[in-house]
Amino acid sequence: MGQRRSSDLVRRLPILLILAVAAAGALLLRDRLSFEALAQHREALLSFRDAHYGLAVAGFVATYVAVVTFSLPGGLICTLTGGFLFGLFPGVFYNVAGASAGAVLLFLAARAGFGARFAERIAAQGGAAARLQAALRESEWSVLFLMRLVPVVPFFVANLLPAFLNVPLHRFAISTVLGIVPGALVYTSVGTGLGEVLARGEAPDLGVIFTPPVLLPLLGLAALSALPIVVRLWRKGW
Template sequence: MPQTPDPRPASGILAKVPILLILCVAALGAFTLRDHLSFEALARHRETLIGWRDAHFVLTALGFGLAYAAIVALSLPGATIATLTGGFLFGVFPGVLFNVTAATVGAVGIFLAARSGFGARFAAQMQERGGQVARLQAGLRDNELSVLFLMRLVPVVPFVLANLIPAFLGVRLSRFALTTFLGIIPGALVFTSIGAGLSEVFARGETPDLSVIFAPHILGPILGLAALAALPILLKRYRSLP
């Protein structure tokens, strides 16, 4: 009697398709979309975008949110320009809400793709093998909320990697989504406010000064939030000392 083929390898391959597709699109987009998702492109099409917003506000907001989420989920260039566009079209509020929501949806998308493709198996293998990665995994689990929040507040880790690393280390979806949404609010608020003032920048024929985020009155509160997020980690380590 012929044996029935084992379906598990096929399902394993299918699970990897989304993240592999994302990686291919990201590589292609890095070379083909850079000029189309730029400040210059926004300046060229600003009148068209404003016309669409004024005539079809809800559709424009939905289209913008989907486009922003796709940029993040597919790791395409232009996330900063998308944030500026949100402020330019919708003002500081609801622009910042649209920006944060769309970025979080996109981040959750790539997180789920990575976890289903490689992350779940990788996390289980690292836990079984032990070693440095397993210790990192355990340390992250002990301080999950604080570490994830810090990764968003202080972007030492690039945004794309901050979406992938938690998936590979077995972070829970609910905590990933919560810390992403809350952690990107300060930076998104700064860039959305810059976008809200782009009309004057366009009128002068200039480009926005994105280095404003490093100004003491802006960077200081963000670092203060980062210190608060790190406090539980420091307290746990202090209590564990002999």
């Protein structure tokens, strides 16, 4: 019994550490990862990028990975900074790499700590929750892409829910990388003009993703992702 408890603690330690850092970060880093902080340090960041490009890329991606893994405030700031420092291309690749790697690390920690056993308990208990779990598994690809494409789903929620349902790693990773590309393109593009906006003492228009030219294509992609679910329900006579 003692050995089993020790094994459970070791397995849950990563996600417990992540939760602790996330709680501390929400209190301590709220003002440090902000537009004001970026405006204050933009010249230093640009100078460091020009002098040490490789280190700037590595440091940026590592920071983005940490922000996503520990669910720290500032994910959007990181995406904008990627465009600000590195342009649309290759900035969008650095943004997608950092966000995807952080999401995978959080997913793995959550699944190892709670996800697998949580999913097993739902299946064993039966009832409505088990039926919902089974329905989701029938359409995992569609559901995973929908969570990434629909802007109303918080990023950290889209990382944790699949872990609790014990989604296979390859499905989570592929849907994450491909599913965040459209949003990353939009906000990286906004970041490319961030220098002028910050120089004027203004904040960028983050509502751009909800404008028709951007939102409608995203909803179109979401509709394509949902199509297999609709077809499956239609065949079942729902």
